[in-house]
Amino acid sequence: MCPSEQRPITVDSTPGFYGIDHYGFPRVGADDPPDPEGYYPAYLGSERFQKYGYHVEELRGGFYWVTSAGYDAAFVVTGEGVVAIDAPPTLGENMLAAIEEVTEQPVTHVIYSHWHADHIGAASVYGPDVEIVAHRITRELLERFPDPKRPLPTLTFEDDHVLTVGGVELHLSYKGENHCPGNIFIHAPQQRVLTAVDILSPGSVTFMHCDASQNISGWYEAHSQILGYDFDFFVGGHHMHYGTYEQVKECVEYFADVLEGATAAVERFSRSDALVDILAATGPDRVFVGTENWINSMANHATRHVLEKRTGDGRLWWERLAGATTQTKYHAYTVLESIRLERARPDYRLRGTDPPPFQT
Ligand SMILES: [Zn+2]
Structure with a gap:
């Protein structure tokens, strides 16, 4: 009997929902609370945004923030040329439009x-005559997976590099793999602006699976590295806001709770009696179903921990950060897997102990 005969696929035919079925992810929305009050910024209603889909704003001293309300990037007007940081395709030529709005340089x-292409996939808009600065690993990855829209970096560095243009300093630093290999910190000490992309998204819990990050231990380490910088403005690559130091701390606090919940979940459900119970419930011929239940038990335990916890200021997370009710389960899953894969294991099987739960 094939699975579709066993259990019919229930495709949701409500207009606007495109085939959310029994085998995929559940539909959410109707019961979920709206995003926190004030999450949607005033610039969304501006004439420029309504007409062209971008917003540009000077943070301080010639450092500008540009956003498509989803993705953001930045540029610095130095007096001897403009230094652009990233080029998300969602901004594309609007990066040039934003720059031309404020300077002729x-x-x-x-x-x-x-x-990653979602942050620099429109870099060719800057033309062939620019110096492109990036980490050595970024160049190696772009050599290996070429993309004409992401021209190769012309200047690379290993640990630290200070880019000085027209008296403006940008301190670039690589502290090891986090979101992905080669992801750097970009600090403008004169303007007190820190750019660190795909780590934290002020005002929200960022996108699922810790923003699709690869090294979760390194990604968590980056949280404290970010808080170690002196900055008044934080550019994170997403979502609708730049952040203050306090807003960045709020995101760090949320992810500390995710780690706390995931740690408790791994400890509880990795006990062999809990694991055997869950696997036994679906029988010896459905080991992947049992595994799904085991992993989901941990993810759900951690999710509940985060969503039911009274946070530092007495509110719940979904009242403070956008996306908490929908993204937390994915973060919990990713973090608990990273605990199992990247951190020290508490034990290992001793010689001569019980056999595994199912034997063939
Ligand atoms: Zn990325």
Whole structure:
């Protein structure tokens, strides 16, 4: 009997929902609370945003933030040319439009935060005559997976590099793999702006699976590295806001709770009696179903921990950060898997102990 005969696929035919069925992810929305009050910024209603889909704003001293309300990037007007940071395709040529709004200077330098196409996939808009600065690993990845829209970096560095243009300093630093290999910190000490992409998204819990990050231990380490910088403005690559230091701390606090919940979940459900119970419930011929239940038990335990916890200021997370009710389960899953894979294991099987729960 094939699975579809066993249990019919229930495709949701409500207009606007495209085939959310029994085998995929559940539909959410109707019961979920709206995003916190004030999450949607005033610029969404501006004429420029309504007409062209971008917003540009000077943070301080010639450092500008540009956003498509989803993705953000930045540029610095130095007096001897413009330094652009990233080029998300959702902004594309609007990066040039934003720059031309505030200066007639040409773009002379481009910094790649990391190699991902969703943040630099429109970098070719800056033309062939710019110096492109990035980490060595970013260049290696772009050599290996070429993309004409992401021209190769022309200047790379290993640990630290200070880019000085027209008296403006940008301190670039690589502290090891976090979101992905080669992802760097970009600090403008004069303007007190820190750019670190795909780590934290002020005002929200960021996108699922810790923003699709690869090294979760390194990604968590980056939280404290970010808080170690002096900054008044934080540019994170997403979502609708730049952040203050306090807003960044709020995101760090949320992810500390995710780690706390995931740690408790792994401890509880990795006990062999709990694991055997869950696997036994679906029988010896459905080991992947049992595994799904085991992993989901841990993810749900951690999710409940985060969503039911009274936070530092007495509110629940979904009252403070957008996306908490929908994204937390994915973060919990990713973090608990990273605990199992990246951190020290509490025990290992001793010689001569019980056999595994199912034997063939
Ligand atoms: Zn990325």
